[in-house]
Amino acid sequence: xxxxxxxxxxxxxxxxxxxxxxxxxxxxxxxxxxxxxxxxxxxxxxxxxxxxxxxxxxxxxxxxxxxxxxxxxxxxxxxxxxxxxxxxxxxxxxxxxxxxxxxxxxxxxxxxxxxxxxxxxxxxxxxxxxxxxxxxxxxxxxxxxxxxxxxxxxxxxxxxxxxxxxxxxxxxxxxxxxxxxxxxxxxxxxxxxxxxxxxxxxxxxxxxxxxxxxxxxxxxxxxxxxxxxxxxxxxxxxxxxxxxxxxxxxxxxxxxxxxxxxxxxxxxxxxxxxxxxxxxxxxxxxxxxxxx
Numbered sequence: 352x353x354x355x356x357x358x359x360x361x362x363x364x365x366x367x368x369x370x371x372x373x374x375x376x377x378x379x380x381x382x383x384x385x386x387x388x389x390x391x392x393x394x395x396x397x398x399x400x401x402x403x404x405x406x407x408x409x410x411x412x413x414x415x416x417x418x419x420x421x422x423x424x425x426x427x428x429x430x431x432x433x434x435x436x437x438x439x440x441x442x443x444x445x446x447x448x449x450x451x452x453x454x455x456x457x458x459x460x461x462x463x464x465x466x467x468x469x470x471x472x473x474x475x476x477x478x479x480x481x482x483x484x485x486x487x488x489x490x491x492x493x494x495x496x497x498x499x500x501x502x503x504x505x506x507x508x509x510x511x512x513x514x515x516x517x518x519x520x521x522x523x524x525x526x527x528x529x530x531x532x533x534x535x536x537x538x539x540x541x542x543x544x545x546x547x548x549x550x551x552x553x554x555x556x557x558x559x560x561x562x563x564x565x566x567x568x569x570x571x572x573x574x575x576x577x578x579x580x581x582x583x584x585x586x587x588x589x590x591x592x593x594x595x596x597x598x599x600x601x602x603x604x605x606x607x608x609x610x611x612x613x614x615x616x617x618x619x620x621x622x623x624x625x626x627x628x629x630x631x632x633x634x635x636x637x638x639x640x641x642x643x
Contacts, residue, residue, distance in 0.1 A: 352447060352470045354463040356422040358383030361441040363457045365470065371539040372472065374449045379457050379469060380441040389418055390429065390438035397433055423447065444469075449476040449539070475543075478536050480512065482549045483527040491594060492517055497552040498532050502545050510534050514551075553596075561599040566612045567592070568621050575621070579611040587621070 362380040365372065372378065393415040400408040419429050423444055432438050450472030457469040480500060484492055496514045501507075512532035521528050534541075567590070568575045574592055577585045593601030606612070 352378070352468060352472055354381075354465055354467050354469055356381075356383055356386050357462070357464045358386060359462045360457050360459055360469075363455075363459060365452055365455060365457070368452050368455050370452045371475075372446045372448070372450060372452060372470070373539065374446055374476075376446045377443050378446050379444050381444050382441055386419075386422060386424070386442055387438050387440065389415065389422070390424075390432055390442075393419060393429055394433060394436065394438065448472055448474060449537075450474040451539075475536050475539065475541070477533055478541055478543070479531055479533055480547060480549070481529055481531050483522075483525065484530055486521060486526045486528065488594060489521065489528040491553050492528065492530055492551070499550045499552075500532075500534070500547045502541065502547040504542075504545055505540060559593065559601045560606065560608055561601050562606070562612050563614050564595065564598050564600050566614045567600060568618065576606060577613040577621070578606070579613065585613060 358381040360379055361382050364377050364379060393412070396408060396412040396415045400412045416426075416429065420426070424442070425445060428443070452470050453473050454468075454471035456467070456471070457463075463469065482498070492514065494514055494517060498512050498514060500510045500512065502510070512534040514530055514532055516531040518529040562576060566576050568577075573589050575587050575589055577587055580586050588605050590605035591603045593603045595601070
């Protein structure tokens with residue numbers, strides 16, 4: 352945050368580094384003879400214009416207002432000077448940016464030349480949120496997808512964004528895909544390093560066949576579900592799965608719509624089948640089942 356005009360710091364409103372500053376907040380009071388002179392010229396120009404209403408003094412008034420605003424003075428400030436008919440010796444300077452104070456150079460009594468930094472800020476008005484997507488879900492990600500975020504430090508607050516970056520390369524170690532969204536941080540509550548849970552909005556084509564996650568026995572080599580053949584007879588079926596979400600798994604091959612699957616007790620059926628050889632003919636999907 353550079354000084355727009357030279358002057359001596361009379362008061363500092365920012366106590367320390369790490370403080371969060373919002374755009375438009377008061378940061379310090381400055382004694383600047385050049386600024387005071389410009390303020391007095393504004394008062395003269397406005398008084399003269401009010402009396403004469405001439406174009407010449409209207410242009411002069413406009414120029415003096417633009418000069419003050421260029422030096423960081425707000426309209427309500429010079430309006431109040433006119434009402435009081437006086438320019439204060441110590442003039443408040445307001446923040447021109449939002450961010451976290453990384454370095455605090457402003458000290459009472461210190462003189463700053465035009466362009467020297469009162470404060471060095473880290474701009475956090477908008478922040479990046481990076482997310483890791485598992486490899487098997489990577490194909491579902493696309494630019495512009497809506498994402499909902501809930502930060503651990505802000506329970507119950509749901510923030511929304513859109514995916515604006517998808518890394519073209521998968522991380523070879525974690526086997527995840529890095530994606531990113533940018534969200535506004537107007538309150539300054541969000542800090543670098545915070546953790547959040549992200550939920551992506553995905554629209555799948557058609558109506559995929561899904562089963563509860565509990566119905567699937569994953570041996571590491573194959574995935575099996577037990578289907579009901581008759582009253583007490585069940586059959587194991589090897590399936591090929593797709594995407595998983597909210598406790599349900601998409602079934603690509605191996606199962607037909609309408610077939611009943613076992614979601615409780617399937618591990619007991621699996622153990623008995625392994626004990627009595629119930630998997631020996633599963634590849635052929637024989638007509639025989641397993642009694643239970």
